[in-house]
Amino acid sequence: MALDKQWFQDMEARIPKGEVRTRFAPSPTGYMHVGNLRTALYTYLIARHAGGKFILRIEDTDQQRQVEGAVEVIYKTMAQCHLEHDEGPDVGGPVAPYIQTERRPYYKEYAELLMERGHAYRCFCEKTESEEDSGDFDRGDDPCRSMSREESDRRAAAGEPYVIRQLIPHEGSTTFHDEIFGDITVENSTLDDQVLLKRDGLPTYNFANVVDDHLMGITHVVRGSEYLSSAPKYNLLYEGFGWEIPKYVHCSPVMRDAHNKMSKRHGDPSYEDLIAQGFLTDAVINYVTLLGWSPRGEQAEQEIFSLKELIDCFDIGGISKSPAIFDIEKLKYFNSEYIRAMSPEAFAKIAEPYIRSAVKNPAYDAAAIAALLQQRTEVLTDIPEKLDFFDSLPDYDKELFIHKKSKSGLESSKQALELMLQRFEALESWDDESIMNAMLALAQELGVKNSVVMWPVRIAAAGKAVTPGGAVEICRILGREETLRRLKLGLEKLK
Numbered sequence: 001m002a003l004d005k006q007w008f009q010d011m012e013a014r015i016p017k018g019e020v021r022t023r024f025a026p027s028p029t030g031y032m033h034v035g036n037l038r039t040a041l042y043t044y045l046i047a048r049h050a051g052g053k054f055i056l057r058i059e060d061t062d063q064q065r066q067v068e069g070a071v072e073v074i075y076k077t078m079a080q081c082h083l084e085h086d087e088g089p090d091v092g093g094p095v096a097p098y099i100q101t102e103r104r105p106y107y108k109e110y111a112e113l114l115m116e117r118g119h120a121y122r123c124f125c126e127k128t129e130s131e132e133d134s135g136d137f138d139r140g141d142d143p144c145r146s147m148s149r150e151e152s153d154r155r156a157a158a159g160e161p162y163v164i165r166q167l168i169p170h171e172g173s174t175t176f177h178d179e180i181f182g183d184i185t186v187e188n189s190t191l192d193d194q195v196l197l198k199r200d201g202l203p204t205y206n207f208a209n210v211v212d213d214h215l216m217g218i219t220h221v222v223r224g225s226e227y228l229s230s231a232p233k234y235n236l237l238y239e240g241f242g243w244e245i246p247k248y249v250h251c252s253p254v255m256r257d258a259h260n261k262m263s264k265r266h267g268d269p270s271y272e273d274l275i276a277q278g279f280l281t282d283a284v285i286n287y288v289t290l291l292g293w294s295p296r297g298e299q300a301e302q303e304i305f306s307l308k309e310l311i312d313c314f315d316i317g318g319i320s321k322s323p324a325i326f327d328i329e330k331l332k333y334f335n336s337e338y339i340r341a342m343s344p345e346a347f348a349k350i351a352e353p354y355i356r357s358a359v360k361n362p363a364y365d366a367a368a369i370a371a372l373l374q375q376r377t378e379v380l381t382d383i384p385e386k387l388d389f390f391d392s393l394p395d396y397d398k399e400l401f402i403h404k405k406s407k408s409g410l411e412s413s414k415q416a417l418e419l420m421l422q423r424f425e426a427l428e429s430w431d432d433e434s435i436m437n438a439m440l441a442l443a444q445e446l447g448v449k450n451s452v453v454m455w456p457v458r459i460a461a462a463g464k465a466v467t468p469g470g471a472v473e474i475c476r477i478l479g480r481e482e483t484l485r486r487l488k489l490g491l492e493k494l495k
Contacts (some may be wrong), residue, residue: 032272180251191232213246278381348367417446417456440453
């Protein structure tokens with residue numbers, strides 16, 4: 001049956017031209033791991049930096065690995081990360097559909113076209129699914145490779161099941177250019193006749209992404225360096241069709257250490273995990289972008305970037321060939337910087353759920369507590385454990401009153417608490433200034449360091465040596481009545 005040349009011409013006519021077009025093409029197989037997010041970010045930044053289009057395509061041809069709800073995870077993650085796509089399944093576009101299973105008829109047509117041009121063939125051999133997917137077989141012994149087109153057509157018409165394989169030349173070499181790794185030459189004899197179309201009519205990843213990238217006008221293909229070995233086969237497909245080859249941008253992997261790639265199987269966090277662990281989205285975006293990319297020029301020494309700043313200065317030349325190691329401590333540093341840079345109101349809003357998980361008493365002002373925490377918080381999930389003393393004074397040992405650096409001992413603490421109880425009871429106002437002045441005045445009268453008074457007050461009020469905020473802030477939030485009650489309990493321990 002002759003191919004419909006007009007149909008192919010119409011498909012070509014749909015392809016947008018004259019602009020940078022990139023795509024993020026995840027498979028809906030579960031969570032968004034850090035490597036996926038970095039690919040999405042680089043793809044987005046390349047498009048936005050050039051004033052081009054950023055496309056979302058869902059590659060769901062591997063139906064066995066598909067996870068229910070994974071597509072929703074993709075949409076949610078991209079929205080949270082401010083990666084707004086110009087075209088995609090949910091927003092449409094000039095080259096729809098953007099879901100591979102909905103493009104199924106296209107792949108058969110293009111596989112047939114490739115066979116007509118002598119760059120593919122039907123294979124009727126009995127092979128396992130894994131063999132089909134990998135193309136792992138001895139081409140020299142494969143009878144289908146040299147089968148005449150007439151016999152192939154006859155057997156297909158008779159209903160024999162088959163796959164369509166790429167016909168790789170035995171001789172010669174294939175050279176491709178990567179924007180990061182440069183020119184790479186591979187001997188054709190090392191390449192296998194990969195499956196393009198499986199028995200069920202669905203394409204393999206390697207075929208579908210070439211067809212879709214061309215039909216969607218993709219100019220820059222960003223993917224992991226593990227696909228470098230497949231790039232020669234992609235090139236041969238482009239050449240077989242007579243299509244322009246896009247710019248390849250192969251990124252080295254994100255590693256959890258010098259020897260191991262990050263893996264969910266090994267407990268490495270996904271994007272969703274990082275957010276659940278109390279990291280801010282903007283901090284994650286900033287840090288992940290710098291995993292394998294460095295700014296150049298005036299921003300060479302800069303670490304903290306807004307998304308707009310990343311768009312302005314991102315260039316492919318800054319991407320490293322070397323693997324990047326994911327350092328959770330470094331991410332904590334970035335997160336703390338972002339937290340400190342927030343307005344007090346914004347921090348109080350995001351911190352409140354964590355505060356209220358530990359401080360149930362509504363009398364204690366969450367915003368006031370947040371003010372104590374903002375400069376002392378690395379990740380939001382650290383907040384509850386810092387606040388466990390507000391609702392209930394923990395049982396503590398009187399030895400906490402001893403602090404050599406502050407020159408505070410049991411007797412001096414007893415004296416300070418006795419006198420501060422009187423002073424606090426007599427205060428007309430219960431605010432930071434009044435509380436502070438009362439303690440400073442007592443220290444001056446006693447002729448001791450301020451800490452000799454403040455240390456025992458904080459220990460009695462919180463029952464902990466380490467607290468967010470000092471004695472003044474804690475007493476003010478607790479209120480006069482509760483502060484006096486706790487100071488009396490502290491005195492009992494010291495008697």
